[in-house]
Amino acid sequence: MKTINIILLGYGRVGKAFVRLIQEKQDFCLSRFNLHIRLGVVLNSRGGLILVPDKEGMGTLSDLAQGLKLEELPYWRPAMDFGKARECQDLDVLVDCTPSNIQDGEPALGYTHQALDRGWHVVTANKGPLVVDISGIRKKAEKNRVSLGMSGATAAALPTLDVALHSLSGAEIYKIEGILNGTTNYILTRMSKGMEYSVALREAQDKGIAEPNPSQDVEGWDTAAKILIITNVIFGTAYTLKDIQVEGITHIPSELREEARAAGNALKLFGRFVQNGKLPLLETKLSLIDPSHPLFGVDGTQKGIAFFTDTMDSVTVTGGKSDPRGAAAALLKDIINIYRG
Ligand SMILES: NC(=O)c1ccc[n+]([C@@H]2O[C@H](COP(=O)([O-])OP(=O)(O)OC[C@H]3O[C@@H](n4cnc5c(N)ncnc54)[C@H](OP(=O)(O)O)[C@@H]3O)[C@@H](O)[C@H]2O)c1
Numbered sequence: 001m002k003t004i005n006i007i008l009l010g011y012g013r014v015g016k017a018f019v020r021l022i023q024e025k026q027d028f029c030l031s032r033f034n035l036h037i038r039l040g041v042v043l044n045s046r047g048g049l050i051l052v053p054d055k056e057g058m059g060t061l062s063d064l065a066q067g068l069k070l071e072e073l074p075y076w077r078p079a080m081d082f083g084k085a086r087e088c089q090d091l092d093v094l095v096d097c098t099p100s101n102i103q104d105g106e107p108a109l110g111y112t113h114q115a116l117d118r119g120w121h122v123v124t125a126n127k128g129p130l131v132v133d134i135s136g137i138r139k140k141a142e143k144n145r146v147s148l149g150m151s152g153a154t155a156a157a158l159p160t161l162d163v164a165l166h167s168l169s170g171a172e173i174y175k176i177e178g179i180l181n182g183t184t185n186y187i188l189t190r191m192s193k194g195m196e197y198s199v200a201l202r203e204a205q206d207k208g209i210a211e212p213n214p215s216q217d218v219e220g221w222d223t224a225a226k227i228l229i230i231t232n233v234i235f236g237t238a239y240t241l242k243d244i245q246v247e248g249i250t251h252i253p254s255e256l257r258e259e260a261r262a263a264g265n266a267l268k269l270f271g272r273f274v275q276n277g278k279l280p281l282l283e284t285k286l287s288l289i290d291p292s293h294p295l296f297g298v299d300g301t302q303k304g305i306a307f308f309t310d311t312m313d314s315v316t317v318t319g320g321k322s323d324p325r326g327a328a329a330a331l332l333k334d335i336i337n338i339y340r341g
Contacts, residue, residue: 001030002339005040005090007120009082009111010097011070014125014152015042017328018097023065025332035339037332041085044070048080050088082111086118093338095331096124100153100216102225102241105132116140123334125152125327127225134229135238149334154230155180156330158303158320164234168307168315173234174275175308177287180226182301182322183210183217184249184269189299191257192266197250209301219248220269220284227271230305231282244282252286265290268298 006022008015022029022037029035039051039061049070051061063073070076085091094115098108109129115122116137124130129137130153141148154160155178164173179185186209190200201218204210216222224246232239249269260267265288274281289296294316298304304318320326 001034001036003036003038004335004339005038005092006095006335007041007043007085007088007091007093007115008039008095008097009043009108010099010126011042011044012097012099013324014327014331015044015097016067017324018095018331019061019064020067021325021328021332023061026061029332029336033336033340035336037335039064040091041080041088042070043080043082043085046071047076047078048085049073049075049077050080050085082107082114086114091118091120093121093123093335095335096122096126096129097152097331098126100127100222100225102128102131102216102221105129109133112137113140116144116146119144119146121147121149121335121338123149123152123331123338125156125331127153127222127229130229130232131225131241134232138233147338149331149338150229150233151330151334152327154226154233155303155305156320157322157326158305159317160226160230160305161233163305163315163317164230164307168309168312171309171312173307173309176227176230176234176271176273176305177295177308178223178227178230178271178305179268179295179298179303180271180305181217181223181269182303183214184220184223185298185303186210186301187218188249188267188269191252192261197252218250220246221248223269223271224284227273227282227284230271231273231280239282244284246284247286248284249286256286256288260288263290266296268295270295 041050105128108126112129186204187200224244270287272283294306295304298318301322306316308314
């Protein structure tokens, strides 16, 4: 049996779902993969705790999985931060569930580099560091012979990089189109039934699909970040947000909606990469697609990605749970796959 000690950074929606999931899946991971996935340290922005099983006064996974706030636990340490946690012995994997800051990647970018310097694997739901410094992070991981798990940041439960990097080996991908954001796809689906944008957005917020501040999603930046990371990882490039044209769904002309409805077509927000000679096209664009498109039927909070290749034709994946539990499952998948080799 291999024990994997995790340091979890960020204890919000995804962090909590991850804690519940590893408790729920403990026996399964042990029996199926011979892996004992153990939470060693949990941090939020105000402090954290160290979990040592079977020691009086220290936390246990089941205490946390009951959903208590970190601060409510008796072994809460207000002065605990990443710097102090870094000195803990025997940690193996940083799981990053802190907010995605796609402007400068911080503070998670610094933590990611420190973790890699320590020889820890990094598994992340956070797009920020990957958008800002994918080349530096990958170089350091390679140099230190550790792995990066990026599924949580690249459409989470929908496999994107796994498919491109493994299932399509040997094929050249010349185009990628993805519905990579469940919130905007939900709003567009409701609008296709005649609902106005503001009503559809409010409904998505009431259902907990859209965030109270949905700008990253509806203005296209979440999709842009994901297609950027996916492109850079697949092709080993270092494009930045400056290289991508970004369009959102906040100002859709009513004539365009009418045109789509009349022709039986669908409006989708695509993250798109096209290998276009020396100047590849990268964009987040509202796209009118007809029923023959492989992503035509991807509705509601569903996501999907289509890879267009020279030898395998188009390969499309759709589905995947679009919520914190789906994101947590993607993190767990990456951890398991790192240790399966
Ligand atoms: N929600 C989803 O369904 C989903 C799906 C895929 C990917 N993601 C990505 O997953 C990440 C987490 O999302 P979320 O929805 O869980 O966000 P969230 O609910 O806002 O949680 C973020 C957590 O990060 C903590 N945090 C902030 N700064 C920190 C720091 N310097 N050190 C340690 N902890 C810090 C926050 O702590 P405080 O409470 O102390 O501020 C909070 O616990 C984001 O990058 C998001 O883009 C989310």
